[in-house]
Amino acid sequence: MDKLNHSEVINLLIQLCVMLSLGRLLAELARKFKQPAVVGEILAGIILGPTILGNFTPEIFEMLFPSTGASAVVLDGFIQVSVVLLLFIAGLEVDLHIVWQQGKQALYVSLVSLVIPFVAGFIVTWFFPELFDYADEDKRLVFAMFIGTVMSITALPVVARVLMDLEVFKTRMGMLIIASAMIIDLVGWIIFTIILNMMGTNSESLSLSKTIWISIGFTVLMLTIGKGLINKALPWINKRLAWPGGLLSLSLAFCFLGAAFTEYIGIHSIFGAFIIGVALGDSKHLSERAKEIIHQFINNIFAPLFFISIGLGINFIAAFNLQIILVLLVLAFIFKVLGATLGARMGGLPKYESYAVGFGMNTHGTLEVILGAIALQAGLITDEVLVAILVMVVVTIVASAPLMKYCLKFVSSKN
């Protein structure tokens, strides 16, 4: 078996040390400005990557983050695991009960706020690929679908934090946003799985209809029989094994198994991790405390590694394309807000509350970054598009709270 040599071990450990410590430092800085940690972690990646460190001290950058060699491969392994785990905890947050409880209204908001930005993103990209400096004719359809998906997703964890900060988390509007974001998460990942399949990066790619059926079938199976098995296993685990160790290791083992299975059958590993997360998170035997431990572990160790790693591969200054950024921002702020607002109005919410829902739903975040990173890795998008997505993510995160607050001012003054 190949092993890391002495210097490679040291190098890997230093990489992890630098990434985690600078990531934490800048996450704390973001916190001071009331922004989520992901903003600081992306910034840490920009500092450690070719944009700053590689630009000013290329020899240190090359020494610290060699692009080839065993430590680079091992770090990439860490990043792959991080993505799977991030999707797993994203799935844990999807609560089918709250989705069902919010009923038709959530369905309106999620569907309209998914369809309108998706269609708008698709049409703009399909008819005007030059806006994205996109020249690959063969992949235009998939690329247009990808941009549509990025536009239509809402970042559940970020929007949850915004709602809590605004103290509207438990209101009808807050719950509606949460439920709608959960539905979008579910549908969004199914769409993305299809896109990945259409890209045909996997040598054993399935046909489109097979992918769709397998994705839906796997989802339904995991949320019924799979969930039933989890409900049988968890009490046994909680009762007989050390807590939280037993739960933690077996949950992650199950997540990796699901991820490996979906990767094996030709749909991406992240999809399996996400659906396993949904099934596990929906179990009545997974306590809030256990969920929190899983979150803490993944959010503070694996998430920074992933978000920082994005900056390690891209020169943000060289890949900064104002035109693409503006296109994405316009698409997000017009069509995503419009779609969600319209959905909320259709669901019977008053005008200003609907606007608030619109701005709330236009919060992009970690999932879009993951989506972008995977698409870049698969060769679907360019560095410019990924940088534009990152900028769009940061802008929507920064803007959502004040814009929602502004709309809610009218709601409370009217009441």
Add this chain to the structure above:
Amino acid sequence: MFNKIAIAIAFSPRLQTLLAEAKRVQALFKSELIIIHVGSHTDKEDAFMMENLQQADITEDVKVIWEAGDPAKRILAVCKKERIDLLVAGALKKEDFINYYLGSIARKILRKADCSVLMLTEPSLESNPSKRMVIYAENSPYSIQAIKAGTYIGKTQHSQQLHIVREIKLYGLAMSVSSEKTEEELTEIRRNLVNEEILIVENILKKMDISGLKVNIKVISGKSGFELANFCNRTRADLLVVGSPNRKMGIFDRVFPHDLEYVFADLPCDLLIVNPKKKNG
């Protein structure tokens, strides 16, 4: 509170105990009583019914309605027609797999009734006042009415303990807050969340007469309904009072069970669903 009460009975071994309970409920709410029986109606059955009513000492102010057809449907139709406020019926604590998905008579009533329902798991001949009650003050347009009904029963029956349960929804909390707050801030957020819930219940209780009642406001988190049922089991509650959900439950609710479905699936104790809407008639 409940002016017109109906009890659904079958000629089963539990008939006498159910009639005894019906009589007590009628006295508790000082209401009219209607007895609904779905099945064949011959002279022999008429005589059997009269005999049982006499044995249960229910001879005055009672109307017996005989129906034929699907039991759950007929019982609910009578409730509608007679503008019943509270329907009393018996139910097994737990259903088998097939019954759970197909829906037994009792569960159909729980899921579809347009009036309040009192489901008794262990009806008894002897008076058995509720000693430990739980009121679920959540997720229903009628939760305030549920608290009202619960406190009324608690006072009338001199309950030893009345727990009012609220839930904290922690969706996204762990992910969105825990990694971005200090330990102190996180503790403060948790404390505030709990205090907010307690304050809501306290404000509701201010408008009610709860003198003489030992009230405990409990804030729980976890899976809606499942934790409520656990709490009832833990506190050995004998009556759970909940507000009716804002919609009728279907098969999907059983495939993806949630709040009241967890309670329906495995009734932890007697269950009173408060539903004051008067669509009936």
